[in-house]
Amino acid sequence: MGTWVLLLPLLFAAEAQAQAQVCSVDKTSLTVKENTNPGEPLLDIYVPQGQQVTLGPSSTLFAFRIQGNQLFLNVTPDYEANTMLLAHLECRSGDSVVTQLRVFVSVLDVNDNPPRFPYETKLWEVPEDTRVNTTVISETELEAQDQDKDDVLFYTLQEVTLGASSFFSLVGANRPALRLDQSLDLERWPNMTFRLLARDTQEETTEPSHTATATLVLEVQPVDLRPPWFLPCSYSDGFVCIHAEYHGAVPTGHRLPDPLILHPGPVYAMDGDQGINQPIKYSIISGNEDSTFSISVDSGNLTMTKSIPNAKTFLLVVKGEQADNARYSVTQVTVEARNASGSMPHFTQSLYRGTVGLGSGAGVVVKDAADPSQPLRIRAQDPEFPDLNSAITYRITNNSDFRMDGEAVLTATSLEHAGVFYAEVEANNTVTSGTATTVVEIQIQPSPTGTTLRPPASSTPAPAGPPSVGTSPSPTTASPSGASAQTSTPTSPASSRNTWTPGTPETDGTEGRPVGGQAGDRRFSEAEMAVLGGVLGALLLLALIALAVLVYKNYGHRLTCGSGRALEPQPQGFDNQAFLNDSDDANWAPAPSPSPSHALPAPREPEPPEPAPPSPETPRRLPEAPAKAADGGSPAAVRSILTKERRPEGGYKAVWFGEDIGAEADVVVLNTPASEAGGAGDSGSEGSGDEAADAQDAPGTYSIHF
Numbered sequence: 001m002g003t004w005v006l007l008l009p010l011l012f013a014a015e016a017q018a019q020a021q022v023c024s025v026d027k028t029s030l031t032v033k034e035n036t037n038p039g040e041p042l043l044d045i046y047v048p049q050g051q052q053v054t055l056g057p058s059s060t061l062f063a064f065r066i067q068g069n070q071l072f073l074n075v076t077p078d079y080e081a082n083t084m085l086l087a088h089l090e091c092r093s094g095d096s097v098v099t100q101l102r103v104f105v106s107v108l109d110v111n112d113n114p115p116r117f118p119y120e121t122k123l124w125e126v127p128e129d130t131r132v133n134t135t136v137i138s139e140t141e142l143e144a145q146d147q148d149k150d151d152v153l154f155y156t157l158q159e160v161t162l163g164a165s166s167f168f169s170l171v172g173a174n175r176p177a178l179r180l181d182q183s184l185d186l187e188r189w190p191n192m193t194f195r196l197l198a199r200d201t202q203e204e205t206t207e208p209s210h211t212a213t214a215t216l217v218l219e220v221q222p223v224d225l226r227p228p229w230f231l232p233c234s235y236s237d238g239f240v241c242i243h244a245e246y247h248g249a250v251p252t253g254h255r256l257p258d259p260l261i262l263h264p265g266p267v268y269a270m271d272g273d274q275g276i277n278q279p280i281k282y283s284i285i286s287g288n289e290d291s292t293f294s295i296s297v298d299s300g301n302l303t304m305t306k307s308i309p310n311a312k313t314f315l316l317v318v319k320g321e322q323a324d325n326a327r328y329s330v331t332q333v334t335v336e337a338r339n340a341s342g343s344m345p346h347f348t349q350s351l352y353r354g355t356v357g358l359g360s361g362a363g364v365v366v367k368d369a370a371d372p373s374q375p376l377r378i379r380a381q382d383p384e385f386p387d388l389n390s391a392i393t394y395r396i397t398n399n400s401d402f403r404m405d406g407e408a409v410l411t412a413t414s415l416e417h418a419g420v421f422y423a424e425v426e427a428n429n430t431v432t433s434g435t436a437t438t439v440v441e442i443q444i445q446p447s448p449t450g451t452t453l454r455p456p457a458s459s460t461p462a463p464a465g466p467p468s469v470g471t472s473p474s475p476t477t478a479s480p481s482g483a484s485a486q487t488s489t490p491t492s493p494a495s496s497r498n499t500w501t502p503g504t505p506e507t508d509g510t511e512g513r514p515v516g517g518q519a520g521d522r523r524f525s526e527a528e529m530a531v532l533g534g535v536l537g538a539l540l541l542l543a544l545i546a547l548a549v550l551v552y553k554n555y556g557h558r559l560t561c562g563s564g565r566a567l568e569p570q571p572q573g574f575d576n577q578a579f580l581n582d583s584d585d586a587n588w589a590p591a592p593s594p595s596p597s598h599a600l601p602a603p604r605e606p607e608p609p610e611p612a613p614p615s616p617e618t619p620r621r622l623p624e625a626p627a628k629a630a631d632g633g634s635p636a637a638v639r640s641i642l643t644k645e646r647r648p649e650g651g652y653k654a655v656w657f658g659e660d661i662g663a664e665a666d667v668v669v670l671n672t673p674a675s676e677a678g679g680a681g682d683s684g685s686e687g688s689g690d691e692a693a694d695a696q697d698a699p700g701t702y703s704i705h706f
Contacts, residue, residue: 021048022099023091025071033108034080038073042105045069047091051098056088063087063105071103079109080147113147114210115198121215124178128186128275129223136168136218139177144198144212151200160215164192168218184220186275187238191219222275227327228320230269241272246333251340251385252308254431259301260335261386267300267333269320278322285330287316293335308337338384344434345380345392345427351439352378352425354409358418358446366402366409366442377407380427380436391431399423402442409440418444 024046032042047053047069055064064087065074071087089101126136144153155176159165167184171177176196194216201209226239233241248262259266271278282300284293293316295302300320314335321328353369354376368376382388394404402423403412409425421442428435 023047023051023053023089023101024099025089025101025103028102029104029106031106031108032073032077034077034110035112036073036077038076041067041070041072042087043071043103045071045089045101048098051091051093053089053091056090056100058086058102059088060085073105077105077107079107080113080149083107083109109148109150111148111151111200111208111210113151115144115146115151115153115200115212117144117196117198117212117214119214121217123217123219125219125221126180126184127221127223128184129225130180130184132180132183134180135171135177136180137178137216139171139175142176142178142196142214142216144176144214146200148200152202153198153200154202156197156199158195158197160193160195161189161191164189164194167192168194178216185238186220186222186273189220190275191217193217222273224273224276224278224326226272227329228269228280228322229272230267230318230320230329230331232264243329243331245331247336248302248333248387249336249338249385250304250308250387251343251431252311252337254340255304255307256387257303258387258390259296259303261389262302262333267295267302267318267331269300269329269331271322272327278324278326280320281323283319283321285317285319287314287333302333302335310337311339312337340385340388340432342434343382343384343388343429343432345382345429345436347378347380347427347436347438349438351441352376353441353443355443355445356411356415358415358444360411360415360444362411362413364411366411366440369441369443376409376440378404378409378425378427378438378440379407380438382429382432382434385432388429388431391429393428393430395426395428396440397424397426397437402440409442415444418446420444 025043027043030042042064045053045066053066053069055066060082062074063082063085065072066089071089073085077085083106085105085107087103087105089103090097091099091101122137122142124137130136142155144155146153152174154173155170156173157165157168157170157178167180167182167189168178169181171179176198196214196216197211198213199209199211203209226241229236229241230243232244234244235242244264246262246264246267248260250256250260267282269280269282271280279298280300281297282295283297284295291305292308292314293302294305295318300318302316314333314337316333316335317330318333319328319330354366355369355372356364356366365375368374378394380389380392380394382392394407396402396404396409399421401411401413401415401421403410404425409423421444423440423442424437425440426435426437
């Protein structure tokens with residue numbers, strides 16, 4: 001026992017001496033982050049004196065180097081390339097290996113790689129009838145790749161086409177599968193574009209953070225969903241259409257050779273799926289039992305196969321079917337057969353205006369005054385039977401200087417005089433025999449170039465003969481009664497069948513213009529009539545002023561004296577109650593105007609010193625306003641102020657008219673004071689003509705002559 005105690009120190013000393021003869025390191029396991037700078041030493045190596053340390057063959061190739069007695073990284077560590085590095089250390093003494101050490105270096109991952117999509121743009125076709133909530137593109141086809149194996153990617157769908165985000169969305173933030181959220185609409189949204197973004201951090205503010213983007217284009221593929229639509233739709237939201245129903249009218253007893261004109265338009269249908277756009281075939285499936293009508297299979301034009309003898313309404317059911325027979329729809333066409341005897345054409349304007357150059361030869365087209373670059377077109381329409389518009393012919397009835405060529409106005413002779421000419425154009429419906437007329441105002445003005453205008457070489461007079469439907473006659477001469485109305489100033493339209501006289505005014509029915517048949521008839525313009533009205537109004541005002549001055553001079557003192565009296569008349573008073581009480585409701589009621597045969601003669605100047613201008617108004621009969629009776633039943637209490645016999649009675653004011661109203665009217669106002677009407681006023685005797693003359697000179701007696 002004592003011997004072993006003595007040997008222990010010797011054993012520890014031998015072990016320490018043995019350890020001092022081998023290589024050693026502090027750590028055999030290390031960790032480094034990828035992208036670490038290789039210039040820093042990893043660890044120190046203890047090498048005994050007389051030995052050397054080298055990298056053994058099992059070391060990670062090119063990963064390490066030994067410099068002095070320190071171990072260094074020889075390359076920048078990359079987690080994606082190697083997650084673990086091995087350094088094999090050998091200590092040699094001469095050629096023999098004394099000691100071997102293994103040092104393990106773990107590489108830690110760092111977010112140093114952005115995500116990448118395997119595509120830049122992905123084009124995807126989506127059928128229009130795809131159901132909502134269907135996954136259109138799977139996750140594996142859209143996801144991005146990240147070399148940082150531990151990274152989790154977050155996806156965002158950004159719209160490029162405005163409003164497209166309402167149709168598609170991603171299944172989840174980490175699942176980029178594309179899902180349909182709303183029914184597709186090929187007509188409104190034929191294609192939609194999105195930007196798909198991938199980020200390797202959940203928050204944008206996290207550092208480091210990397211993103212990647214790709215473009216998604218979705219094209220909506222048409223599917224046969226809708227039947228044909230008869231246009232125009234009365235309502236449509238892009239998915240459904242309320243079909244149009246067509247209406248038309250045809251004359252009885254006539255077979256129209258051209259397709260019918262219908263409202264709101266011709267029979268026309270189109271495939272409701274515009275992306276497919278199948279051709280449409282038309283047919284009549286009911287309402288045409290007697291085969292009166294036929295329809296074009298390709299165009300849908302409806303025509304008559306025979307005339308209709310009596311008034312009748314046809315309800316035709318028309319079918320529009322796709323050429324592939326996949327879908328069809330129907331609509332109704334209402335055709336009314338009406339009696340055409342009362343149908344008249346109608347001009348859209350009552351007055352047309354055109355211009356033509358001075359010196360123009362025969363056959364020159366009259367230009368539209370509103371647009372001189374375009375020819376003047378005279379067009380009438382039959383509002384009841386629009387199909388007959390092509391059967392309307394035109395001719396000029398009262399001017400041989402111009403003629404009609406269809407709807408165009410041409411010169412018939414060489415125009416040698418400048419001025420304004422009027423011509424009447426007659427439209428004749430050759431089917432219904434209805435006619436209408438309008439007026440053309442043609443201004444002949446000097447040509448800007450000063451040269452004589454000639455008709456085109458191809459312009460030749462149309463041959464004589466009955467016009468066919470849809471054409472217009474081109475007469476070479478006009479009616480002999482319609483000589484050209486040449487004047488230096490514009491005049492009103494003229495007609496060879498209407499002659500205007502002052503006693504029988506006649507207008508053209510539209511603008512209030514008098515219509516005359518003679519070339520020299522003078523008409524007043526609206527400006528002239530306005531001036532005339534102003535002058536007459538001024539004269540009327542002067543006449544009223546003069547009349548007021550005359551009444552004031554003759555009756556002023558009596559009005560002043562009477563203003564202080566009581567409104568109730570005295571028994572022996574001489575003023576009529578109607579003149580005193582202005583507050584009463586008695587008014588001047590207008591009397592019927594006299595007939596033209598009893599018109600009064602022109603007024604003459606009055607005899608008093610200050611003349612009153614004649615009033616243009618027709619004299620009116622004064623109303624018989626009874627005075628209030630002071631004594632209840634006295635004959636003098638109620639008297640008429642109008643009389644045909646002159647009665648200068650006391651206390652009485654009267655207006656006397658002559659017996660013969662056709663002669664000059666002598667109106668005398670008798671206003672004799674009560675004090676001077678002693679006996680004559682009470683006697684009630686009727687005055688003679690001489691007495692009337694005396695009454696004019698008597699005090700208080702006044703006369704007014706008309």
